[in-house]
Amino acid sequence: MEGTDIELMLGVKAGDEACFERLLAKHRAPVVAFIYRLVHDRGEAEDLAQEAFLRVFRARKSYTPDAKFTTWLYRIATNLALNSLRNGRRRRNDVSVDEAGGEQRPPMDVADPASAIEERLVERERARTIRLAVDALPEKQRTAVLLHKYQDLRYEEIARILGCSESALKSLLFRAYETLRERLEPLVPGLAAPGKGIGT
Amino acid sequence: MSRSCKEIESALLAAVDGRASAGERDRVAVHVAGCATCARRLEDLRGVWTSLDALEAVEPSPAFDARLRERLEAGSRASLWPAWFPARARWAGLTLAMAAAAVALWFSVRPLRHRPAPASVENPADFAVVKNLPVLENYDLLSNFDALSALPGAQTAAPEEQQPVD
Ligand SMILES: [Zn+2]
Numbered sequence: 001m002e003g004t005d006i007e008l009m010l011g012v013k014a015g016d017e018a019c020f021e022r023l024l025a026k027h028r029a030p031v032v033a034f035i036y037r038l039v040h041d042r043g044e045a046e047d048l049a050q051e052a053f054l055r056v057f058r059a060r061k062s063y064t065p066d067a068k069f070t071t072w073l074y075r076i077a078t079n080l081a082l083n084s085l086r087n088g089r090r091r092r093n094d095v096s097v098d099e100a101g102g103e104q105r106p107p108m109d110v111a112d113p114a115s116a117i118e119e120r121l122v123e124r125e126r127a128r129t130i131r132l133a134v135d136a137l138p139e140k141q142r143t144a145v146l147l148h149k150y151q152d153l154r155y156e157e158i159a160r161i162l163g164c165s166e167s168a169l170k171s172l173l174f175r176a177y178e179t180l181r182e183r184l185e186p187l188v189p190g191l192a193a194p195g196k197g198i199g200t
Numbered sequence: 201m202s203r204s205c206k207e208i209e210s211a212l213l214a215a216v217d218g219r220a221s222a223g224e225r226d227r228v229a230v231h232v233a234g235c236a237t238c239a240r241r242l243e244d245l246r247g248v249w250t251s252l253d254a255l256e257a258v259e260p261s262p263a264f265d266a267r268l269r270e271r272l273e274a275g276s277r278a279s280l281w282p283a284w285f286p287a288r289a290r291w292a293g294l295t296l297a298m299a300a301a302a303v304a305l306w307f308s309v310r311p312l313r314h315r316p317a318p319a320s321v322e323n324p325a326d327f328a329v330v331k332n333l334p335v336l337e338n339y340d341l342l343s344n345f346d347a348l349s350a351l352p353g354a355q356t357a358a359p360e361e362q363q364p365v366d
Contacts, residue, residue, distance in 0.1 A: 154219065
């Protein structure tokens with residue numbers, strides 16, 4: 001399937017709208033999910049994902065298949081999301097990430113037994129802790145982890161998206177997971193105590 | 201931690217994320233069999249990797265495509281150049297567009313002064329000059345150029361505004 005995106009993009013370039021629809025159908029969900037994990041706001045994530053696709057479409061005439069389509073797409077998406085975060089940081093300064101985050105919270109069913117509600121509360125707390133730990137990573141590490149963990153991309157691609165070498169990416173990722181291990185330790189029972197873990 | 205421990209790190213990562221080659225998997229297996237520290241690191245990494253499954257995501261809303269289409273259509277009307285187009289080039293384009301619009305205005309108004317008939321376009325020489333200005337070939341481009349129409353008095357220069365004067 002390696003050539004498919006490129007073929008579709010060449011179709012878009014040639015004026016075939018159906019090709020754009022197919023690219024959209026394929027990448028819309030992962031791009032929205034990726035941006036959401038960076039900005040934690042659903043409306044903003046959709047807005048930025050649309051902007052990314054708009055930019056792809058507007059640049060179609062000058063498209064040359066010299067890199068993977070996803071590298072290009074995620075590079076645009078990453079830049080948009082990080083810029084939005086930088087610009088929004090002042091705006092959201094005093095609002096806690098929790099409130100501003102708009103985390104997806106399914107309504108609790110009152111008919112649920114108490115144990116189920118408690119279980120869900122624990123789950124939410126767990127998800128929140130993980131989100132805060134990821135958010136606390138330096139920008140580049142955070143982006144690298146999100147691209148590496150959740151997007152179906154090869155090291156080489158992630159490195160190109162972030163503008164670093166593959167070996168630099170791997171050590172960046174290793175450091176990031178090491179930091180996450182320290183922060184998530186209370187949450188993950190099997191994790192080693194600090195000082196005995198990944199990086200030591 | 202030995203040098204070989206440092207060197208095995210990227211293979212540990214690949215062993216956990218599923219991107220490892222067969223060779224990397226073998227190297228990891230051999231190394232952790234003889235190194236308790238890295239066996240532990242591998243387990244820790246696996247624990248972190250799995251715990252990250254709990255990070256939430258969202259699905260695009262059903263209106264995503266319709267909204268994108270709206271923006272695409274609005275964009276093609278309102279914005280002449282994509283956002284990444286260099287600002288300097290945009291100004292060059294603006295200057296060219298204004299000059300072209302002025303020429304268009306002049307050609308459309310001039311014949312009316314001399315010949316009252318609404319024959320401005322029927323003079324083949326005049327029409328050819330206007331038509332051959334590349335920037336004017338795309339009338340949509342000029343008529344929807346909001347930066348141009350925002351200029352005081354520039355409205356009259358937009359080709360779509362040029363109605364024959366009675
Ligand atoms: Zn070792």
